[in-house]
Amino acid sequence: LPLYLWFFMRVSAVAILGLVFGHLYIMHVLAGTDRIDFQFVARRFATPFWRGYDLLLLAFALSHGVIGLRGIFDDYIRSRPWRVGAEAALWIAGAVFFLLGALILMTFQPGAFRGP
Structure with missing residues (x-):
């Protein structure tokens, strides 16, 4: 898994830049x-x-950030139970933010808004 995450971070960084x-x-x-x-x-x-x-940009940027924070958690949270809990909370928060962002992107209907 660490090699896959290392590789994904490089690929996602190039994708995010583009x-x-x-x-x-x-x-x-x-x-x-x-x-x-x-x-x-x-x-x-x-x-x-x-x-x-925009969905691709959201997915790459959010996953890149979550995996980066996971690496920081691995480096600085020494207690295994705390690290597992922090990483679980991180993945849950990342999933919630992705689902909310995807929901907004996919269901946005400009006709539903009435301006002045």
Whole structure:
């Protein structure tokens, strides 16, 4: 498992870099921050591609962070019961945040919101 996690951290770091720079380029260079509003986001999320793109970014970034914190827990929490408890809480929190983020990304419906 440690070798797999080590390898995943390297692969996910490269994926995160590509996804983040793609996101920054599209949102800040092509679109321009002055044009990003609710309608822009609604149009962007109208296509499955952008929902999937943001879901991938969420999955890679969150799992990368959780695995990184797991490594810190392994280094600094010496008591096995405390370490197991902390890691269990970490994985549960990571799963909850992923499910909430995925729920928002996949169920966002701009027509449900009525603005002024």
